[in-house]
Amino acid sequence: MSPSALLIIPTYDERDNLPRLIEAIFGVIDDVHILVVDDNSPDGTGAIAEDIAARDPRVHVMHRAGKLGLGTAYIAGFKWALARDYPLVMEMDADFSHQPKYVPALIAKAAEADLVLGCRYMPGGGTEDWTWPRKLISRGGNLYARLVMGLPFRDLTGGFKCFRRKVLETIDLDAVTSKGYAFQIELTYRTHLAGFRIAEVPIIFPDRRVGQPTMSGRIVREAMINVFKLRLDRKLKPRG
Ligand SMILES: Nc1nc2c(ncn2[C@@H]2O[C@H](COP(=O)(O)OP(=O)(O)OP(=O)(O)O)[C@@H](O)[C@H]2O)c(=O)[nH]1
Numbered sequence: 001m002s003p004s005a006l007l008i009i010p011t012y013d014e015r016d017n018l019p020r021l022i023e024a025i026f027g028v029i030d031d032v033h034i035l036v037v038d039d040n041s042p043d044g045t046g047a048i049a050e051d052i053a054a055r056d057p058r059v060h061v062m063h064r065a066g067k068l069g070l071g072t073a074y075i076a077g078f079k080w081a082l083a084r085d086y087p088l089v090m091e092m093d094a095d096f097s098h099q100p101k102y103v104p105a106l107i108a109k110a111a112e113a114d115l116v117l118g119c120r121y122m123p124g125g126g127t128e129d130w131t132w133p134r135k136l137i138s139r140g141g142n143l144y145a146r147l148v149m150g151l152p153f154r155d156l157t158g159g160f161k162c163f164r165r166k167v168l169e170t171i172d173l174d175a176v177t178s179k180g181y182a183f184q185i186e187l188t189y190r191t192h193l194a195g196f197r198i199a200e201v202p203i204i205f206p207d208r209r210v211g212q213p214t215m216s217g218r219i220v221r222e223a224m225i226n227v228f229k230l231r232l233d234r235k236l237k238p239r240g
């Protein structure tokens, strides 16, 4: 049987999370494939991923030369997926903030939508263990993106998503400009403008337990500016 979905997991220094994560994913769903996109993690995550892939044919690894950023890791993963026949392609973080137990729910919802967003800000969803500044940044970022972009979705900054391959074949992956926090917003914006159906499913999002946090003021500023630029981009106009 061919797998229903490819899960793309970008990694940078996730040696303590990755083996447990892959095991947990296959514990809830076994007919998916996983592509780890590792940016030459100094902690050796890439070699650990290779070990797992050598034992399990469902696991694949892409190695990149250095830390090139989350956005380009996903774009590279999408292209890898499109060169094969996965009907669904998912984005997932390695740090357990995206809980494996929700993978089947996102896949199931893709029966009726072209893009499914894991959503923290709807009934049944939420965040755990967040400090108030982090809550404020996330809530504010979502509100800002929603207003500036005119998008009717509740979680635009999350990165736990399931795309039908048609979406990735249609939107211009090489035109995606955002790298950090705004990358997720831009993908959803482009998907929406191309006329695809987008649905949300509730997720509880716990904070990372192991490893280094990456959020910084610079990332947030870049995101705010990028969202505004995208909205003004005349090449990006609603269809019809
Ligand atoms: N390949 C690759 N993966 C990355 C890069 N930066 C982050 N990641 C991975 O992308 C996922 C999301 O990054 P996180 O560090 O969890 O980002 P975050 O959730 O905004 O912040 P914290 O969880 O608070 O650290 C994780 O699996 C990281 O290992 C990168 O430059 N390249």
Ligand SMILES: [Mg+2]
Pocket (backbone or CB within 6 Å): 093, 095, 097, 208
């Ligand atoms: Mg995280």
